Amino acid sequence: MKPLYGLAALAFIAQPVYAGSSFYTRKSKGVLLYDLYRKAGVPTPALQRTFEFLDLNSEKEFKVRADERLVTKEITNKNYAVIIDFTKPSSSRRLYLLNLNTGAVEKFYVAHGVNTGDDDAEKFSNIPDSRKSSLGLYLTGGSYVGKHGESLYLYGLEKSNDRAFERAIVMHGATYVSMDFLDKYGRMGRSWGCPAVSQQIIKKLIPLLKDGAVVYAYHKDLMPVAVTSPTVQNVGNNKGSTTDNSNNVMPEEIEP
Numbered sequence: 001m002k003p004l005y006g007l008a009a010l011a012f013i014a015q016p017v018y019a020g021s022s023f024y025t026r027k028s029k030g031v032l033l034y035d036l037y038r039k040a041g042v043p044t045p046a047l048q049r050t051f052e053f054l055d056l057n058s059e060k061e062f063k064v065r066a067d068e069r070l071v072t073k074e075i076t077n078k079n080y081a082v083i084i085d086f087t088k089p090s091s092s093r094r095l096y097l098l099n100l101n102t103g104a105v106e107k108f109y110v111a112h113g114v115n116t117g118d119d120d121a122e123k124f125s126n127i128p129d130s131r132k133s134s135l136g137l138y139l140t141g142g143s144y145v146g147k148h149g150e151s152l153y154l155y156g157l158e159k160s161n162d163r164a165f166e167r168a169i170v171m172h173g174a175t176y177v178s179m180d181f182l183d184k185y186g187r188m189g190r191s192w193g194c195p196a197v198s199q200q201i202i203k204k205l206i207p208l209l210k211d212g213a214v215v216y217a218y219h220k221d222l223m224p225v226a227v228t229s230p231t232v233q234n235v236g237n238n239k240g241s242t243t244d245n246s247n248n249v250m251p252e253e254i255e256p
Contacts (some may be wrong), residue, residue, distance in 0.1 A: 019236050022055050024064045026100070028103035034047065036103035037141070041096075043220065045218070050083060054075065054081070061183075062139065065162055075214060078100060079208070080214060081098045081100060081216070082214050083218060084217045086124075087221070088189045090121070095110040095197065100133055109188055111190055114190040116193075121219065126160050134193065134194055135217045136160040136217060136252060137215070138154045138157060138215040143210050147164070148170075150203070150204075151173075151202070152171040154170055161217070167193060177199075
């Protein structure tokens with residue numbers, strides 16, 4: 001298998017391509033998974049790109065950044081995938097866990113970076129110390145126990161997120177992703193760029209996603225730019241000012 005060095009040249013997929021062994025043709029009880037996911041509210045462009053990526057790359061290897069070296073990764077977990085719809089605010093359940101065998105969809109809350117926005121996610125970056133979320137396709141790695149408890153490594157595959165490992169962007173649990181925090185502040189807490197979920201949900205996600213599952217962080221207004229630019233700003237005409245929000249962080253959401 002010939003390694004792929006990043007996916008910057010991978011075009012944004014706007015239309016499905018049906019093939020004999022395609023994820024588009026998978027069914028559960030006679031219904032296409034694709035239709036089940038769309039009915040559950042998964043955004044169509046994000047679903048199309050995820051399926052296309054799986055179809056084109058399921059048998060390939062990728063060279064991804066890990067510290068100062070490149071490591072080889074594959075899509076070895078084809079049972080589950082995740083789509084995070086950052087078009088939606090943090091007060092919505094915007095992380096979609098897709099069962100690629102049954103068509104089941106589960107929805108969870110997920111935080112974005114402190115400098116990505118307040119409730120709405122408006123600014124994204126691949127730059128170290130930006131404390132912003134990054135858009136694009138990821139592969140999961142193994143799990144480890146760190147300052148947030150058991151966490152999941154993420155390897156970015158595009159220019160918009162290929163420094164994820166260097167930036168310590170991982171999926172982890174956090175006390176600031178909870179109904180108590182939402183009820184108190186009207187939004188979920190914010191990370192330093194990690195897609196943080198509740199402490200209960202991370203225990204569910206890690207066994208399902210670790211070691212080679214696809215995660216796609218999506219925003220409907222920014223994906224064409226995100227795949228070619230390491231720093232993405234300004235959703236719409238008036239959103240996404242360059243103000244640094246780090247001084248407006250609640251004590252409960254500061255990452256230790």
